[in-house]
Amino acid sequence: MTFALSVPDAKTREEHRPLWMGFEREWYELRYPDVAELMVQHGYEDSYLFYEEVGCHRGHSPNRYFDEIWYKQAYPEVRRGLLERRWKSGFAHYCDVGYTHLAPHWLFDEAAYRRRYVTLTDHYLAQRGFYNGYDHYLSYGEQHGFVAGPFCDVRLLRAMAHRYGEWFGPEGLLASWLVLPAHIADAAPASWYFDPAWYVQTYPQVQEAIAAGDYGNALHHYLTNPTPEAFNPSPWFDEAYYRETSPDILPSLGGEGLRNGYEHFVRFGAHEGRSPIEGVDLRRYKQLPLVWFDCDGGVFDSPFARFVAEKNGQATAAGIDEPALVEDQTRQLFRDEAALYLPLLARQKLDFRVRGVPDVSVIMVVHDQIDLTLQALASLRGGYKGAIELILVDSGSRDETTGLEDLVEGAIILRHKVNIGYLLGCNEALAHVTAPAVLYLNNDVRLYPEALHHALRRLYRAETTGAVAARLVRTNMQLQEAGSIIWRDGATYGYRRQDDPNTPEASFTRDVDYGSAAFLLVKTGLLRRLGGYDTRYWPAYFEDTDLCVRLQKIGARIVYEPLAMVEHLEFGSSGQSGSHKLIQRHWKVFAQQHLEFLRHQQPQHIRNALLGRERRRPERQRVLLIEDRIPLRGLGSGYVRSNDIVRALVALDYHVTVFPVMREQLPAFLLYRDFPEEVELAFDQDMSTLPAFLEERAGYYDLLWVGRTHNMARLLPVLNEASRFLTHCGSVMDTEVVAAPRALLQQAVTGLLPDGTPAPTRTAEEQEHALDALLAEELQSAHYCRQIIAVTEHDARLIQRAGYVNVMVLGHSMVPAPTPRPYAERRDILFLGAFHNVQSPNYDSMMWFVEEVLPYLNALPDDVCLHIAGYVHPSVDMTALGQHHRVEILGAVDDLATLFDRYRVFVAPTRFAGGLPFKVQEAAARGVPMVVTEILREEVGWDAGDTLLSAPAEDPRAFASEVERLYNDEALWQRLRQSALKAVQKDTDPEHFRQGLQQIVKASLN
Incomplete structure (x- = not known):
């Protein structure tokens, strides 16, 4: 039995029904044992008809996947709609409109699931026959290791299924867990965020409520009871202590905000390293190598989850050296394994x-x-x-x-x-x-x-x-x-x-x-x-x-x-x-x-x-390059250029050590593919270990290269104190971008200051004074370095304006590699860029394009979509973009040749930026014609109508018109493609890049 639902694809509706849409007759009659008597009293023979006409009004749920009572409690707008009789039940509301964005059950959060998996856009789900994220999880995600939420750990459910196999059926782990009797569900944790055995033992009233039929199990009670601040979820979290030590969260608790302090902790604090209970320093714990490796590798959701698992004996003790394998035993094992070959090789x-x-x-x-x-x-x-x-x-x-x-x-x-x-x-x-x-x-x-x-x-x-x-x-x-x-x-x-x-x-x-x-x-x-x-x-x-x-x-x-x-x-x-x-x-x-x-x-x-360790040739010099992170090419945002600098230094026969300010999040083996084999990647280091690192390597380096101005500002106290370890060491600050003009432009575009308050209206003279002040603040640490690097001549003039004459320019390095697919076989629109935070130019540009430009693309077929590719930081919520029917989010893509080969038009709708737009040059090098904003056209220095098309950032209709013109005009498309290839070949010549880099290094060492 299924219920009416508005979905965009009628064919999909006929071929697929989500599990949460059905009426489970047997489950319903077991869940509500008084139904049989009520059916007799009211003259019903069919439990589905009874639910439709009576049960739904009594707060009944139609299936195990939806919790009617919880849903109405969680969403005030649903309660209002029911009072106004716009829907007859919470489930009717969910099937009508709620399924697109609301959580149907206390164990599954639709918005969080879509935030975690950015590729699950509305377009992606509809194209593949899924109604929403919940449908995706139940019919596909669980089988493929997707995470439903913090209180539902697939690995722990599998362990429970192994232990209580007779209670778990073929319908799936979550589906089976939802119908477990309390004594089974509470026998083992379904998540490291909740300890059911401890919970029922600590709170006897919970056991009584479960026995009375008010709650299905301990977790159900904790996540739905009316006094959430009165209970602790495990011995490793104290609600009162957390509120006392994190007073900044108090305004967000209660009402329509967060349910309790633990909800804040699970969503934010556990990842930030806030202390959950007195005596547990989670911030220090998360810095231990095994901990961050396990968490960043996806083994555990957070340092707290790993900490609890460790306390339960299911994680290696972090920070404590494991006893080395006894070599006598491993030597014997080596010999024993060798003996196994003899019978095999005899044949x-x-x-x-x-x-x-x-x-x-x-x-x-x-x-x-x-x-x-x-x-x-x-x-x-x-x-x-x-x-x-x-x-x-x-x-x-x-x-x-x-x-x-x-x-x-x-x-x-x-x-x-x-x-x-x-x-x-x-x-x-x-x-x-x-x-x-x-x-x-x-x-x-x-x-x-x-x-x-x-x-x-x-x-x-x-x-x-x-x-x-x-x-x-x-x-x-x-x-x-x-x-x-x-x-x-x-x-x-x-x-x-x-x-x-x-x-x-x-x-x-x-x-x-x-x-x-x-x-x-x-x-x-x-x-x-x-x-x-x-x-x-x-x-x-x-x-x-x-x-x-x-x-x-x-x-x-x-x-x-x-x-x-x-x-x-x-x-x-x-x-x-x-x-x-x-x-x-x-x-x-x-x-x-x-x-x-x-x-x-x-x-x-x-x-x-x-x-x-190295036989040093007299002419070979050593470079320590410091960046925010190990500069992987897929990260975008200047990291590609830093990666090219590393490669060029190696090609010029320098030994390069790459040191990250922030400890690398990816497993180490994934880092090496982006670098020459001669590069030393200090992936196990970060800013906190830099002083000891420099002391250990005193006198080792000939050149210090600091990428990004804010890193020089961060590191200046360390470098001043450790200068005795950097004797005879040249120094370079690579600005990557001079951010001051971008900051002022961002304020003008958004009308907001960085703290969210309204930006002041300035006269032209005031704007110039503001620029000088921002430049002085941004470049205040530049005095440390012998050379300052700008990415464009425009940025170099800004640095000179701030009083520094030791400025050299180093742009981008790129080899044109046009993708071969012809115009007629290409389709759709591409944007490629990294999303490191919601204040970034890329995030703003995509929000503007989706909200302001897409509605004007009327001359394009309805199935033409914008595909957004590029690294997305876990903190960036992309769901607002993914809900548009013309948008698909691809996330990070390794094979850029294949990516660019399928698209007809590239867009760069950037409204505020600085430096040199790498994305524009990259699209040109891949042979995909583009439409960009005027600000980017001016930065790259190419002519509109000859090498690319452009429109003002404040005119979405004009931008849409240029996208339509390029998309539908093959002759224009071919002309722009060829012209852009010539332009990018001239501007990003690798040999010119290497020569410029060599000059910078020599100037920094003299």
């Missing part, structure tokens, strides 16, 4: 047959331990599909290694009756090598996927590279080395040994002193020139260190490649017995042999590891 040989010239010759010296050997070879073969010439030296084995031919096909096997040792075995094998590169590989390793591929690619990246070292990880998942350091006394140190293998310091490529020959890739010609290993290091130890030093003496570089990751069973090939004495003896040999080399090395001390 099918490892194929190392070579057809043609091999890509690489792999030399492996083995002595017994067939299981380790086969495990290493299996990982080698499985991780690289190219031609491998495998040369195995059997050094006096007595186990199944003597039958390697039966297990490995195509290998060159050199046999010895006695153990000749690793060094002599490798030198013998070198004579059989035919590939241009040699990989020295231990048999006690496992290669991670693509390790050899990445190493080979690095080896041939530059002619000067002689060898490539791997990121070696011990069996206990701690680093063995991320490249190795040779100290002045000849001793060695694996950089970041015993650290997390994914620490930022281990995750970028660089020149190093040497790499362990557990995995060492070397060019064959250089090896033969040096005669392989020096036999004075027979049988092993320091032979690889010596080889790397000799390679450097003939001008070859040793490069660390973090993508070549290898798990290593240390001493697995040789065992540790006798190793120490041999190491000590060969250390002395090595130190004596390379005295001249060693005197230029760092003295042996762990604090010198930073300086020793």
Whole structure:
């Protein structure tokens, strides 16, 4: 049984009925046990008819998904409508109009769901057959991990379903939970925000109310009872304490505002780090690395949710180092796993047959331990599909290694009756090598996927590279080395040994002193020139260190490649017995042999590891670039330009460390794809750790580059105090934009000051004085830097107006890449930009376009839509935009080529802005003609009607007219496309950008 509902698509209405629309006969008769008696009294035989004519007036709900009583209590306008008899029930109101924006149930908030998932616009839902967000969640979202709300955690419901399987049916987790008896529903939490067992134990009256049938369970009572401030939801939140310590929230509580302090805490305070109870410092807790990683990665909704889960034993204790895996146990596990390969490989040989010239010759010296050997070879073969010439030296084995031919096909096997040792075995094998590169590989390793591929690619990246070292990880998942350091006394140190293998310091490529020959890739010609290993290091130890030093003496570089990751069973090939004495003896040999080399090395001390981790070429300088966040290209708002600066600095052979003022929110592995492999991303740092970071790296950097003026203002006290650690360090402030004119224009457009009060009306003279005052305030910290960077000549003049003459200009870098789809196959309108807050120019421009311009687009077909793409900060509510039937919100998009290829027109309806409009240049470079406001046309300096179309920001009708003209005129479209491509190629030439950047750096260092 279903109810009438106004929806835009009749076909959709016929094909799909939301669960919340139906009448559940069996549920209804169980929920209201007096219905049977009342039906007899009133002469009804059908419970649906009874509900329609009697039950709905008595406050009955038609199904489990809608709560009639709660709905009328939550929305005063619904109560008024019922009193005025415009609707006969709250459910009738919901089906008529409420479904578009109101919550139907205390467990699901339509507006919050749409805010969380910005792509769920009205257009998106209608096109895919969903009536609203609630319908989307019940029929699709829950199955795909969407979050219904803070009090409904899908993972906890799944755990409950596993425990009480007989109570959960195929209709879904939420649907099943809604009909659970109280003793089951209250046995385990459905959310970390509410503890049902604690609640009923603490408040006996709740149990009585549930038994009386007034409430279905403890959570139902907490979220719907008439005195919400009288109850605490769990032992970890105190309503009275929160109100006392957060007095700023009191005006928003009660009446038609927030229900209680906990509602504020769940929506805001838990994410801000406000204290929920005396003794719990949530702000400090949220700064712990594991906490922010779990929360930003979506494992937990907030630091508070993670805190409660931890207290319940279901989250790793944050801030406390977990005990390291016992290495003896992990070493044994490594061996046990190797033994598993034997039966598998007995059935099918490892194929190392070579057809043609091999890509690489792999030399492996083995002595017994067939299981380790086969495990290493299996990982080698499985991780690289190219031609491998495998040369195995059997050094006096007595186990199944003597039958390697039966297990490995195509290998060159050199046999010895006695153990000749690793060094002599490798030198013998070198004579059989035919590939241009040699990989020295231990048999006690496992290669991670693509390790050899990445190493080979690095080896041939530059002619000067002689060898490539791997990121070696011990069996206990701690680093063995991320490249190795040779100290002045000849001793060695694996950089970041015993650290997390994914620490930022281990995750970028660089020149190093040497790499362990557990995995060492070397060019064959250089090896033969040096005669392989020096036999004075027979049988092993320091032979690889010596080889790397000799390679450097003939001008070859040793490069660390973090993508070549290898798990290593240390001493697995040789065992540790006798190793120490041999190491000590060969250390002395090595130190004596390379005295001249060693005197230029760092003295042996762990604090010198930073300086020793990289073989610094005299001409290569180090840059510390500080930005709001790690500048990912998808963030827009100047981050693309910062990313281009990083790339250009690397191309100019600078070493770059990127440091974020705000700790990065994305998982680290998602960051690297946006940067060259040589860049060090300090993703585990933020402004609070900068003083310690600078102290640890005292004297390390040659240039400090601070992106955005407000960051210089924030950091100035830190930089002043830490200047002793930045001796002989140049400094740059990259303004990205001079914001003062934009701020004044924003006030003129919106009529409001930043605090929300009305903006004053100013004369022209007063406007100039206001501009000078804002410029002085904005640039007050610029005195710290040797050079100030503007993005346009106009901005440079503004900076000079504020009294600074040390100004240089650096625009954008871009390579035109026009998308190929022809005009006739394109449709719709595109806007691309980031939404970091609701005060941003992009948010204002989209609100203006949707509210003021779209209504005038009458000459376009009704199905032509505006698609809004770009990063949306979680704090930005996009629902006002998404409710327009011509709007679809795409969110962040990685593949911009595919994105731009489908649209006919790009719009940039910006009403206030500053700097250089990247979005305009990007659309031009992608070959999508555009309509922009006059302010953007003036900033980019292109001619209207020749390169783009424009209209005044205060004339929505004119803007709409230009959009229609461009959309419908193919000849105009083609002419603008070609002209814009030429203009953007001239204005954003990458080589000109690099040259300008080089000049800036040189000026800053002099």
